[in-house]
Amino acid sequence: MPTRxxxxxxxxxxxxxxxxxxxxxxxxxxxxVLVDERRWLGGILxxxxxxxxxxxxYGRDMTGCELAEKLIDRVSSLDVDVYTEAHTVxxxxxxxxxxxxxxLTPRGAFRFRAKTVVYAAGARERTCFEAGIVGSRPAGVxxxxxxxxxxxxxxxLPGREAVVAGSGDVGLIVARRLTxxxxxxxxxxxxxxxxxGLLRNVVQCLEDYQIPLLLSHVVLAVEGSKRVESVLxxxxxxxxxxxxxxxxxxxxxxxxxxxxxxxRVELLAGAGAMIDPKTGGPVVNEFLETSLPGVxxxxxxxxxxxxxxxxxxxxxxxxxxxxxxxxDGGFRSASWKRVRVGDGxxxxxxxxxxxxxxxxxxxxxxxxxxNARLLIPELGKSVRLRSVRPxxxxxxxxxxxxxxxxxxxxVKLV
Amino acid sequence: xxxxxxxxxxxxxxxxLTVTEEDGEWxxxxxxxxxxxxxxxxxxQNPSRVLITVIPVDDGELPVVPVKTSKPIPKNLLLKASxxxxxxxxxxxxxxxxxxxxNLLDLDVNIVATRSIKARRDRVEADGQK
Ligand SMILES: Cc1cc2nc3c(=O)[nH]c(=O)nc-3n(C[C@H](O)[C@H](O)[C@H](O)COP(=O)(O)OP(=O)(O)OC[C@H]3O[C@@H](n4cnc5c(N)ncnc54)[C@H](O)[C@@H]3O)c2cc1C
Ligand code: SF4
Numbered sequence: 001m002p003t004r005x006x007x008x009x010x011x012x013x014x015x016x017x018x019x020x021x022x023x024x025x026x027x028x029x030x031x032x033v034l035v036d037e038r039r040w041l042g043g044i045l046x047x048x049x050x051x052x053x054x055x056x057x058y059g060r061d062m063t064g065c066e067l068a069e070k071l072i073d074r075v076s077s078l079d080v081d082v083y084t085e086a087h088t089v090x091x092x093x094x095x096x097x098x099x100x101x102x103x104l105t106p107r108g109a110f111r112f113r114a115k116t117v118v119y120a121a122g123a124r125e126r127t128c129f130e131a132g133i134v135g136s137r138p139a140g141v142x143x144x145x146x147x148x149x150x151x152x153x154x155x156x157l158p159g160r161e162a163v164v165a166g167s168g169d170v171g172l173i174v175a176r177r178l179t180x181x182x183x184x185x186x187x188x189x190x191x192x193x194x195x196x197g198l199l200r201n202v203v204q205c206l207e208d209y210q211i212p213l214l215l216s217h218v219v220l221a222v223e224g225s226k227r228v229e230s231v232l233x234x235x236x237x238x239x240x241x242x243x244x245x246x247x248x249x250x251x252x253x254x255x256x257x258x259x260x261x262x263x264r265v266e267l268l269a270g271a272g273a274m275i276d277p278k279t280g281g282p283v284v285n286e287f288l289e290t291s292l293p294g295v296x297x298x299x300x301x302x303x304x305x306x307x308x309x310x311x312x313x314x315x316x317x318x319x320x321x322x323x324x325x326x327x328d329g330g331f332r333s334a335s336w337k338r339v340r341v342g343d344g345x346x347x348x349x350x351x352x353x354x355x356x357x358x359x360x361x362x363x364x365x366x367x368x369x370x371n372a373r374l375l376i377p378e379l380g381k382s383v384r385l386r387s388v389r390p391x392x393x394x395x396x397x398x399x400x401x402x403x404x405x406x407x408x409x410x411v412k413l414v
Numbered sequence: 415x416x417x418x419x420x421x422x423x424x425x426x427x428x429x430x431l432t433v434t435e436e437d438g439e440w441x442x443x444x445x446x447x448x449x450x451x452x453x454x455x456x457x458x459q460n461p462s463r464v465l466i467t468v469i470p471v472d473d474g475e476l477p478v479v480p481v482k483t484s485k486p487i488p489k490n491l492l493l494k495a496s497x498x499x500x501x502x503x504x505x506x507x508x509x510x511x512x513x514x515x516x517n518l519l520d521l522d523v524n525i526v527a528t529r530s531i532k533a534r535r536d537r538v539e540a541d542g543q544k
Contacts, residue, residue: 049466049480049528063466065480065529069510152468155478180467180496200423204463207421208489387427 001102001111006031006081008322009101009114011088011267014043015308016299017120018071019315020322024118025078027323032080033112035103037087041075042068043122043299045308047148050173052200057309067308086110091117091271093292096330099271116294116322119268119282120315123261123300128222131165131259135221140228144174144258157181159254163231164188165219168196169306169391171258176205178256185209186250189217189233191240194368196260198306198391218242219255228253263301271295278347279303285336285352286359286403287321288314294325303349303362306393310362331356337403342412344372346390355404363394365413372413378406388413420457422450433458462486465495466528469514474506474531481514484524495519506533 008029010021013036021034040046045053048064055061062070075082085106092100094113101112125143140159142150144166150156162178164171167190175185188206193216195202206213214233220242221232235246263281265273274283274291281302282290289296296318299311325331334354339361341348346364353359365372365388374383374394379402385394396411403409416435421428422445429446431454442454464486468478487495495518504514508531515525 046529049468049482051464051466051482063480063482063528066510069530152478152480153476155468155470177466180465180492182497199421199428203421203423208463208492387425 001109003111003113004033005113006033007114007326008032008116008118008319009099009112010034010118010120011091011101012036012043012120012122012299012301013038013041013082013084014120014122014299014311015045015067015071016122016301016311016315016318017043017118018075019312020118020120020298020319021080022071022074022078023316023319024322025075025080027320029319029323029326030079033083033114034075034080035083035086035088035101035112037085039085041072041082041084044145045071047145047153048173049152050177053308056307057312064308071312083110088121088267091119091267093271093295096293099292099295116325117296118315118318118322119290119295119297119301120299120318121264121267121301123263123304125170125257126260126262128165128255128257128259131219131257133165133219133222133255133257135223135232136225138222138224138227138229140224140253141222141255141257144170144256147174147254147256148177151177151181157183159183159228159252161186161252162254162256163219163233163250163252164256164258166190166196166258166260167202167213167215168258168260169198169201170261171256172197172201172205174256174258175211176209178254179209179211183254185211186252187212187214187217187233189214189219191218191236192216196391199389220247222255223249224253228255231255261300261304263304265301268292268295268297268301276347276349276351278341279349281349283352284350286350286354286357287324287331288318288350289321289325289331293330294322296321303347305362306391310393310395313360337406337409340408340410342375342410344369344413345411348411353398353403353409355400355402358400359398359403361396361398361411363396363411363413365390365394369413375412375414376409377412378409385413418458420454422446422453424449424453431457461489463489463492465492467496467499469499469525469527470503471508471531472503472505473534474508475534476531479504479508479514479531480528481525482528483518484513484526485522487518487521487523491519491521495521499525506531
């Protein structure tokens with residue numbers, strides 16, 4: 001297998017990977033290679049034809065496609081070697097300054113030996129099996145991402161009457177998109193007593209079109225032999241168990257599965273990186289470095305981001321860290337403090353802090369609340385939050401000197 | 415008296431606003447800040463949204479191109495506008511920002527491409543094979 005030595009290998013060409021490759025190249029990192037398994041770059045952006053991207057960073061609202069072209073143009077103008085249709089099948093950690101990646105392309109297989117890696121392979125969608133939906137397996141059961149790609153990249157209408165399982169942003173956006181194409185969306189079904197997506201999307205995707213949202217409901221089973229004919233839906237009790245007496249049948253020919261995303265970490269885990277069960281992504285320090293020195297993670301492969309700007313800034317930070325790693329031959333050793341995830345929170349990223357630099361924490365609340373306070377008792381820090389939603393990532397920046405002086409760190413939401 | 419319920423989406427608080435109109439006098443209640451006041455009036459008097467959809471492409475590398483309206487259009491016309499676009503086609507290549515149709519439903523808005531689509535090359539070559 002031909003082997004290429006590179007300084008930085010970026011795995012994944014979505015917004016996080018594109019931002020990483022561009023930043024690294026601008027900083028002067030030589031031999032930057034970006035690989036993506038799809039035919040075009042941009043990750044999930046090209047299949048997102050709706051607006052809502054880039055407002056915070058660029059001051060104007062773009063569609064996913066528009067932002068993708070902007071990011072791709074930037075990378076094309078820089079000295080970045082791009083491989084598309086290049087599927088990374090294995091990664092390995094050889095030594096401090098050598099990580100390997102085996103990549104399959106239509107032009108053959110390659111091995112890269114990289115001083116540093118930014119891993120930005122994004123997330124995969126949870127399947128109907130993971131959502132516990134039983135019954136037959138006819139045509140007409142698709143994930144939300146498959147529906148988006150079918151309709152908006154390939155121009156194929158996936159059905160006529162739909163039920164959407166899951167009310168995260170992805171499910172809400174797909175429900176609106178189907179409606180605009182004349183598909184009747186009979187219900188969006190959500191297990192929790194509150195919608196999973198941003199309020200903006202509940203209003204603009206469901207309320208605008210009078211699409212029913214069934215909270216505290218679950219899709220139990222699919223019925224149909226060749227094609228979906230109906231789904232069974234039931235209300236759940238407070239333990240999220242279906243109540244038998246509430247089961248009802250909704251006729252439809254399309255079931256859209258939008259029950260969440262999971263970071264794609266198989267390659268990282270295979271190379272020996274430590275995974276955080278709370279995020280499903282790797283454990284990282286404030287440089288976004290995984291437990292493998294010189295291997296950094298960013299974007300949805302690190303933690304599921306609802307805002308593309310967060311994925312991009314993680315990509316840029318990972319690139320800056322890779323640059324420093326190459327220049328200095330690694331980071332000074334430090335005593336890393338593990339951030340403890342207190343009440344009211346699902347996770348905190350990065351998980352390990354030492355106080356080399358100011359650090360932006362990404363946190364997600366366990367449940368919605370009003371007038372909450374975010375506390376770090378060890379620092380005497382308390383931040384008021386008027387309204388907290390699990391759908392919206394909370395961010396908090398800590399000063400290096402504060403981290404340095406703290407013995408331990410706990411973050412909680414009360 | 416007219417009474418319209420509006421959810422403010424300008425910030426995560428999501429205040430529930432009640433907008434009422436009586437003899438041309440508009441009143442907004444329930445807003446947590448001034449921005450919600452303006453939003454409530456706009457949503458009650460003239461709610462509008464950007465329409466997004468896809469248009470078939472002839473001889474393109476991909477069969478459809480995503481498009482949007484150049485400005486928000488009245489909310490109650492979204493489905494009608496979407497239907498009015500049925501039958502519209504465009505020939506590749508398409509550039510990002512290219513105007514594909516003008517003056518949709520006489521609303522003085524254009525339909526603009528949001529992705530570039532190259533013209534189809536030889537199929538074999540397009541797939542990157544020898
Ligand atoms: C339906 C949907 C709607 C959204 N709407 C909005 C919105 O309105 N506004 C907003 O700000 N954010 C939105 N987001 C969030 C935002 O799009 C994501 O946070 C962002 O795209 C994550 O970027 P990423 O680069 O980490 O991952 P991705 O975009 O998923 O890119 C990962 C890339 O890695 C490649 N890859 C994976 N594995 C391999 C491998 N083994 N070898 C080679 N390549 C590989 C994939 O092909 C892919 O191109 C939305 C997300 C979804 C899913
Ligand atoms: S009215 Fe003000 S506080 Fe309330 S949701 Fe709107 S912007 Fe937020």
